[in-house]
């Protein structure tokens with residue numbers, strides 16, 4: 549068998565109310581895919597996450613190790629509009645026991661104050677630089693002010709602009725219309741400085757000098773370049789809850805269900821977007837920058853656990869050697885969390901977090917999927933090989949296939965209760 553350090557998911561939402569996905573379902577899917585540590589960026593509230601974190605630590609529940617990053621401003625009675633309020637919120641967040649903060653962007657003076665205060669407290673930080681604030685505060689501003697990691701990619705092309713200061717928005721653009729938002733995002737990397745140009749190099753080198761972590765979460769955008777692939781993934785039939793499947797359907801309400809009319813033009817633009825984005829990420833790694841592995845599952849047809857393995861495959865597509873992927877999925881995440889003295893590698897003195905699999909994952913990352921990899925055997929029969937066999941977290945051994953079986957039963961029960969049959973968008977239900 550093959551033994552690897554436990555995987556770290558740097559962007560793992562513990563389910564969601566709208567998705568109808570509870571922690572028990574999510575945790576089993578994560579552990580079944582070798583994920584022993586999760587950074588939760590802004591979930592159902594810090595109390596909810598810290599409660600699960602505590603139970604996980606005591607081994608009272610089946611769960612990975614949790615690092616809790618509170619959504620900036622979460623729990624505040626009033627919106628945070630001044631630097632002083634920002635500092636106060638950051639101090640309260642630390643007092644509550646959070647491990648860090650997840651930002652979505654804010655006016656410059658608020659970001660500056662919050663990041664400065666958070667740095668003094670030596671807590672981690674992540675940011676999804678939402679389009680709403682990115683014109684005045686992009687990734688470079690964040691990194692200079694002390695942000696430790698960025699999620700996704702927004703704010704990075706903006707830092708790379710040379711011949712504009714804002715994205716080329718159509719004049720009828722509406723951020724709340726997600727078809728607009730995601731379609732225009734697909735044209736964004738083409739508006740940034742060209743790979744290996746002076747400006748592109750300068751931004752990259754400065755981010756690396758600031759010890760800034762990139763957590764790209766490629767997989768969560770994959771449906772943008774290939775919707776068919778994402779929605780027909782074979783695991784949906786058995787492992788996706790009916791409520792989650794419904795959440796994924798084209799909608800003006802569910803976040804990330806922006807398939808109002810998603811066609812060839814949008815997908816082709818996104819393929820180019822990926823190419824430019826992947827070029828940046830791979831070179832960042834080559835120059836010594838830290839790249840981690842995160843999934844952001846529960847949206848856009850991406851399922852917990854499975855999507856993390858897909859993220860590894862996409863790092864491979866970006867140009868990572870399989871060993872570089874394993875490092876991104878383990879030690880790099882541990883470093884970014886400030887926990888590399890305890891987790892992230894197989895080393896005496898560290899916690900016993902391992903992934904055990906029967907096939908060589910370097911040869912084929914697909915053997916890590918819960919549904920295994922397809923193989924034709926000596927007798928010309930098609931078989932499935934792999935799937936994580938054991939996940940070990942803090943010395944506790946989990947039978948990964950048993951966890952998957954339990955998830956399957958959970959899903960079947962939910963289907964039976966509402967006589968649900970999984971159908972594709974727009975097809976009539978039987």
Ligand SMILES: [Zn+2]
Pocket residue numbers: 559561589844
């Ligand atoms: Zn997220």
